[in-house]
Amino acid sequence: MPPSETIHYVDHSDILPGRLDDAKAAMRELAAFVETVEPQLSAYHFYVDRAGSTMSLVAVHPDAASLELHLELGGPKFRAFVPLIRMRSIDVYGDPGPSVMDRLRAKAALLGGGTVTAHTRVAGFTR
DSSP states (O other): OOOSOOEEEEEEEEEOTTOHHHHHHHHHHHHHHHHHHOTTOSEEEEEEOTTSOEEEEEEEESSHHHHHHHHHHHHHHHGGGTTTEEEEEEEEESOOOHHHHHHHHHHHHHTTOOEEEEEOOOSOOOO
């Protein structure tokens, strides 16, 4: 596991036609679950664009272990999104390590495909 580093996770998915209300309900359910069982997360927010066609998730994990735990606990819950969305991309800012990247690729495949990209921090700070 890489040394402790904040991990910023962003994904984007197309909401399937006619499934916006169901997708919003699934987002609320997953967010409530994560809030209850993952107190270490700094942020976990779902967004929908004005057209109601794109869902985005932004999460801030204190470290790679937190993202790994999220994939473990949330994995079964992600299946609820299979009939609702098609994953376009997952972007991870920070180094989650190779095993977490493999799990993220599996998540993307489950949800319809999409790219999975890790971005290495070059400069900046967190207060």
